[in-house]
Amino acid sequence: xNDLRAVLxxxxxxxxxESRSKAVTVATVFFSAVTLGVLAFAFGENPLLLREGAMxxxxxxxxxxxxxxxxxxxxxxxxxxxLEALLVWPVPRAAVYLGKLLANWGLMxxxxxxLLPVAAGLYGAPLGPGLLLLLLVIAAGTLGFALIAVFYAxxxxxxxxxxxxxxxxxxxxxxxxLLAAVRASNAIVGSGDLAxxxxxxxxxxxxxxxxxxxxxxxxxxxVEA
Amino acid sequence: xxxxxxxxxxxxxxxVHGYGGPPVLAGIDLDVAAGRVVALHxxxxxxxxxLLRLLATRLRPxxxxxxxxxxxxxRQAHEVRERVAALAVYGGAYGALSGRxxxxxxxxxxxxxxxxxxxxxxxGRVGLAHAADHLVRAYSxxxxxRLALARLAxxxxxxxxxxxxxxxxxxAGQALVDxxxxxxxxxxxxxxxxxxxLPRSLATADAVVEIVGGHLRVVARPQRAAGVEAGA
Numbered sequence: 001x002n003d004l005r006a007v008l009x010x011x012x013x014x015x016x017x018e019s020r021s022k023a024v025t026v027a028t029v030f031f032s033a034v035t036l037g038v039l040a041f042a043f044g045e046n047p048l049l050l051r052e053g054a055m056x057x058x059x060x061x062x063x064x065x066x067x068x069x070x071x072x073x074x075x076x077x078x079x080x081x082x083l084e085a086l087l088v089w090p091v092p093r094a095a096v097y098l099g100k101l102l103a104n105w106g107l108m109x110x111x112x113x114x115l116l117p118v119a120a121g122l123y124g125a126p127l128g129p130g131l132l133l134l135l136l137v138i139a140a141g142t143l144g145f146a147l148i149a150v151f152y153a154x155x156x157x158x159x160x161x162x163x164x165x166x167x168x169x170x171x172x173x174x175x176x177x178l179l180a181a182v183r184a185s186n187a188i189v190g191s192g193d194l195a196x197x198x199x200x201x202x203x204x205x206x207x208x209x210x211x212x213x214x215x216x217x218x219x220x221x222x223v224e225a
Numbered sequence: 226x227x228x229x230x231x232x233x234x235x236x237x238x239x240x241v242h243g244y245g246g247p248p249v250l251a252g253i254d255l256d257v258a259a260g261r262v263v264a265l266h267x268x269x270x271x272x273x274x275x276l277l278r279l280l281a282t283r284l285r286p287x288x289x290x291x292x293x294x295x296x297x298x299x300r301q302a303h304e305v306r307e308r309v310a311a312l313a314v315y316g317g318a319y320g321a322l323s324g325r326x327x328x329x330x331x332x333x334x335x336x337x338x339x340x341x342x343x344x345x346x347x348x349g350r351v352g353l354a355h356a357a358d359h360l361v362r363a364y365s366x367x368x369x370x371r372l373a374l375a376r377l378a379x380x381x382x383x384x385x386x387x388x389x390x391x392x393x394x395x396x397a398g399q400a401l402v403d404x405x406x407x408x409x410x411x412x413x414x415x416x417x418x419x420x421x422x423l424p425r426s427l428a429t430a431d432a433v434v435e436i437v438g439g440h441l442r443v444v445a446r447p448q449r450a451a452g453v454e455a456g457a
Binding site for chain 1: 285306310316317326331333369
């Protein structure tokens with residue numbers, strides 16, 4: 001119970017800081033909007049091509065926004081030695097990870113829910129009867145992405161070249177998540193094949209579970225001396 | 226090897242630590258009995274902060290071992306963290322949270338009641354009641370140090386590890402640190418304090434220990450108290 005409380009307090013801390021600074025919100029919304037707009041422009045006026053590319057563009061926007069979100073969340077911890085002080089308290093390292101994960105996942109999921117109708121409108125992609133399943137795919141995909149992003153952002157937080165190292169290290173690992181998320185989303189929006197989408201979603205959840213176990217097991221080595 | 230102190234609150238044996246060059250701590254031994262206040266002196270880079278960070282479980286010894294209240298700082302790190310409170314040179318607070326919110330977070334993560342009146346009391350005691358709901362990013366460095374002192378007092382830990390507690394504080398703030406250390410001693414807490422202020426250390430500490438060249442030695446016992454033995 002105490003561990004769950006610690007998770008919620010760490011998440012609350014991160015979300016409270018973000019609600020005041022808006023640093024992640026402004027950067028990710030602006031970046032995502034530009035990404036969706038530029039890609040829509042690049043696809044041209046072919047409605048079929050636009051519809052086929054809609055979910056790919058959405059996940060590209062979410063992926064890069066997720067990197068910004070995770071990196072920024074650790075920066076606040078490094079200022080004035082706040083994380084160093086926190087790690088001297090008897091708080092389980094897994095609770096620190098899960099709290100930061102919860103905050104990042106929440107922000108990414110909210111961004112995904114915000115971008116979905118924008119992408120649908122911009123690319124002429126019908127959301128239709130698969131909307132609930134699509135929201136589940138976004139929740140599972142952003143969870144998998146956040147699992148990796150928070151872990152690697154913590155790993156590189158103290159490094160001078162963290163901005164360049166973070167995407168280099170994490171994107172190869174997160175590719176299975178992105179592929180499964182794009183396939184599942186496309187199956188819903190493109191062909192309307194909900195059975196296929198369900199199969200990809202199950203694979204996505206499988207990846208989430210594997211990454212969750214690995215990241216939780218290894219996180220203490222990220223923050224311990 | 227030093228003569229062991231029965232029931233030592235802090236016990237170091239052959240402790241070695243370094244950062245790639247010559248060891249900063251070259252196999253030091255130290256015993257501090259419970260309830261003692263020990264001042265650590267030494268030039269910049271002597272290893273005072275390293276020693277405190279080892280005891281706070283934020284560094285791992287390269288060799289030897291360290292125990293706090295009988296718990297090994299590596300193998301029983303969580304038990305050590307439940308019993309120590311550390312004051313770092315920097316404030317260690319979140320700038321986008323208020324002073325009160327920082328203390329509530331600290332209390333909650335230490336398993337204490339984050340809504341207790343003790344938080345208001347602690348803020349008042351360190352002279353921050355008027356700024357309790359201001360964001361810490363607007364605090365001066367002295368106010369940040371006072372907030373860290375409030376967090377230290379709230380922690381109710383049996384061992385205090387203080388790194389330059391007087392830094393950034395005005396005269397009243399420095400007197401507050403002295404008062405808190407006196408109260409800690411009276412409450413039976415063990416305090417290790419790294420400081421360059423030798424006159425203050427002689428006035429407040431049971432023993433002054435010097436770190437030079439990676440070795441420890443007791444250089445003064447102003448309170449003539451037993452229970453502090455050092456060597457290398």
